[in-house]
Amino acid sequence: MLLREVEYAKPGSVAEALQLLAANEGARALAGGQTLVNVMKARAASPDMLVDLNGLEELRGVELAGDGTLTIGAMTTYTELMRSAEAKARPILGEVCATIADVQVRNRGTIGGNVCSNDPTNHLPPLMVAVGARMTIVGADGEREVPAEEFFLGVYLTAVGPGELLTRISVPAGKKDGFAAVTLGAEGTCICNAAATVNGSVRVALGCVDAVPVLVTADSAGGVADAVRAANLMPPSDVHASSAYRTHLAAVLATRAAEEATAR
Amino acid sequence: MSETTLAPAPVEVQKGWGGQSVKRKEDKRLLQGEGVFVDDVKRHGMGYLHFVRSPYAHAHITRIDVSAAEAIDGVYGTLTGEEVAALTDPFFQISSAPGANIKDYSLAVGKVRYVGEPVVAVVAETRELARDASELVEVDYEPLDALVDARRAQDPGAPVLHDDAGGNLMWKGLYSWGDLESAFAEADRVVKIPELHFHRFNSTPLECDGALVEFNRGVGQWTIHTNNQFPGFAAIMMGPAMKVGLDKLRFVTQDIGGGFGNKITSHPQLVVCCLLARKLNRPVQWTEWRTDFHLSMSHGNERWFHDTEVAVKEDGTLLGFRTKALDDAGAWLRYEPLGGVIWAQVTPGMYRWRHIELEFTQVATNKAPVSPNRGYSRMQHLWFTERVMDIVAHELGLDPVEVRKRNYIRAEDMPYETPNGCVYDSGDYAAMLDLALELVGYDSMAGRRADAEARGKRLGVGIGSTLDSGTNNFGQSRLINPELQFSGNNEVATVKLDIFGEIVVTLGTTPQGQGHETTAAQVVADILGCSPDDVHVRAGHDSYWNSHAGFSGTYASQFAVTGLSAVKGATEMLAAEIKKLAGAVFGGVPEEALELADGGVRIKDNPDAFLPFMACGAIINANNAGLPEDLDVTLNCRYVYRPPFEVPDVEKKFGNLTLTYAAQIHVAVVEVDLETGSYEIVDYAAVDDCGKRINPQIVEGQVMGATAQALGAAVHETFEYDEDGNLLTPNFYDYHVPHALDMPPLATGAIESPSPFTPLGTKGMGEGGGAGIHAICAAIQDATGQVVTDSHNPFQRVWELMQR
């Protein structure tokens, strides 16, 4: 409960936030804080400075374009996304967000924070990969867009580099999506999860089986299990599941997610 | 979602407040955030204590340097194991040799024996600063191999925790009753079970431990504000170690955020607080955080049962069993090896087998010390007896319901003397099972099984039971160590009439949510003829109130017997005194002609002759001139309830170890997902019989709570260690406790078999959760068709079962 000493800054704009991050090597952006603050309680990570993004309205909100593309501000909370009329255009997003943690966490935790922390048990990294999301990153050199498949680099490591910020995520139109998970307790931390999208072929992204989401594709839901097996997964073992059990679950859950997506 | 079904009560329900679900008196302050929990207590100038804890499971401490920490502005001081060893004696050991020989201090001395063991204490001006400074304490360790698996503890070459004990064996005893050889000769079958494992977990009360300790230099006395739930035990551990009289240790508590036995053994940390309060001459505050609690406080006993052999008749009649119990005490014997005898309160479980042999071995390992956890030591053993029932049924191809009914101790057998001399007071287990089965709709299971199959699921039904033995005979400690001079039990209550007629009750207990203020008020109200609203029960505990005895505390399912019997005794004394006083005031009216009613005392035949309690209190306390010289009345009555116990026979390990036996029978219905091994509890029933219920709603609340804890333990909760002795579930992130969405539909039921042995017909209760752990095991066995050998069944284990 007792953090190391830390400086706190509350920028008034994204530009100011970027300046703060660039000027202070030990600075770290603070989004919802529902992961970061806990890691700081354990004194595992101890940034020198927290640059609080709460209050930057430009990073909030969900927009729906004419072609059905959704643009989600990085600081949009899970609750905001669940309530957004626009986000209903891609129903799976709100449905999955509704199963993340609990009300209090969903009220504060953000879409951007979920993907940027890239804890392998998180729900959104595989979902973003499955739906083919694109992430917009801004830094001193301006904006760049990174497809979700290239965004996740390692545990707690993403394409967002030092001095950069994720500003928004765009999700293309689509409805045929599915998500399946085995969790620790009802709607708890994922032991293994899978997100699927059908768009001609089936794309399934698996979570909890590697440092980053693992993408497999198949012609139909029936071929997904084989595709997962062909991926030769080597999931980590931990107190909640052995590598072998996760490997088994990956094929089962990938199929279930794909079947759900196909059935929509 | 929950329904309550009451079977016809076997006796007439007593009229009055007792037996009614009176709303709890303690709720208002708790609902308004006005409870006083230990971390709410503050004192001017207090320093915050932070423990430097061992990162190693087993290591020599080669150097400690606190200078950098002490050099920081705002750091008040530190305490090391070396200082502790100079200032205190090792804690008294309950065990006989070899466990008796270990030297247990309140901080690690020379060696650490589990990850999280307190090594140095740092006190500073703020909580944050204390933790900052603790990071500057330099401790050098020379790592040793860790012993994690109790089954390896006695192997040659195994790492040895306590050189003083000459090995890792702490205590061993052979229990043997009846004639096992003849039972095996008579048996049609011998069912063999190589290994059963009851896992390590605890109840994780939501509030962790803590203390605020003040030292009064003038009189050399400590005031210890703490949430320790058994101050009487803490005192007898702390006083001799600190070389002070027990009156120098004043324990004060108001509200406690859950205990479940887990808050009995905080005495080492309290000693550290005491020493630092004296050393630094300022109040010292310690709050244990969740990770600290998981690492170092009060794990439940992990136990194996090896080489079990069960003598069985073809029809499922069980004659007897032999088994070897191996108990993992963790690094220190903080309450152990009492677990080595407590189980014997329920030796045969609910069954009539008469020939039993159990070899009990307790060893030390490089894990957190164990101590009582709701259902302490009986839960493990009852899980074992229940597992035997279902494994025998499985082996013989019999219905688990039929095997149970064939072997249950019958209502007409009560009171029933067990093979080891315990006396089950009352109960009707078969009737309870019938009620539980009815509550889950057992007759409709065939259809539900088919329905589940159609959805790719497999349905399973499982039964579990516990005997909630309550009110210990502490004489059983002599079976562990014949030198010990403990026996019997006691509890105190004081009831007085104050000057303005207020009825004030002081308990000796330290409740943690059991509603003692309410039930005590109900008992008082019935005797004094008033409303529970008129009865003021002091919140919490203060040892300076002088309303406690050696065994006072809240533990081991005993309040409904010890606490309420003390309240009854004290109130009856007070009632007699009020009548004596009134008789004198009315001019020599005999007591038989008087009655208590409507907040006063009156002459039965002349209700106008009425003396309100207020007048009684005023006369005795403030207006007593002219009273007869020989009128022996104080209106301040202290009563010690002492249950009827004998010292057990140490040689034969025979005797009555507990006064009452509340029972619970649970039935769980699960649906297993065949592909993933995940499962859902789709139906659940819990039936309780705790004799006379003073407050049925509070009793039902205890049943529900114990059930929820059982389901958590059965499915998710485990203190799992890796091979190096790191705890892998050090907080709620990995140690998943059930939340609202995890709870199945629950039907509760109750029958009442009053205890013939207690003044109110009550039995202690609240520890029935073991039934649930077993019910889940049995349901999984039923669903998968595979024998379940572990008490903890996360989804992976069920998936693995189905791979067999």
Place this chain on the structure above:
Amino acid sequence: MDVTVTVNGETYEREVEPRKLLIHFLRDDLDLTGSHIGCDTGNCGACSVIVDGTLLKSCMLLAVQADGSSIETVEGLGEDGELTRLQRAFNEHHALQCGYCTPGMLMSATALLRENPSPSEDEIKKALQGNICRCTGYWNIVEAVKSVADA
């Protein structure tokens, strides 16, 4: 840093270190000890409070982040020392035992009922998912909330 907050209608101004969590600020600096701490990983919900109308766990928010906000805690429920309907329902349904989780549970239920005055049983359970209780098994808590919702 200077922090100004309004808690239960009263304004407080304090100087705090940026690292101080809101729950410690409430309990230690403002002496509002009704909100509790039951874990150190954001799981238990005993510290739940309502900040500017939003239910949050005050252990995952820095006190400085609450600057300028209006906070509701258990101490602010009810007026003139009287219990609210929800609090009375907790008493009637025996929805608390040790009472340690109760303040957080009440805040979560209060937030739910404001948003959804007649929640279903499933909605109640989901709304309370972030609050751990080790005593009651939740059944009576759900019943208590339901009784207020039904009314």
Place this chain on the structure above:
Amino acid sequence: MNVSGERTFAAPRDTVWHVLNDPASMAKTMPGVESFDIHDDKRWTANVKIPLGLGGLKMKVDMEKVEEREPEFAKLAVKGNGVGAIMNMMTSFTLADAAGGATSMAWAAEVKILGPVGSMGQRVLQPIVNQQVQHVLTALDGQVQEAMGKTA
């Protein structure tokens, strides 16, 4: 957790040995080193900062050479502290001559993470170990090349 591998350096064995056993050179191979203290020829301490998505992890890393057989084998005990846990690493490397005047190095590290880190901490710390090993090996290449340049 065990990690191991083999690597060939285009340099003679003595050069590689020298780099591996020179604290100053080693310091340059460690990513994020903020300061470095050499206590004696067997014991060094580095203060490092490891960049990570959650913010920099600051660690004090103590190294002690516990065994050496010049110029083929050395064993280092490495202890990292300060992230709410202790990372203990026993690293050994064995050098052998390879074809064309190169040197092959077989290395192995046994990594233990001690403390109440739980699965979240494990997930943070294990990838750090992998990442660090990769960084060290890459940097070693550079150091060996630099040493070759000096001797050339």
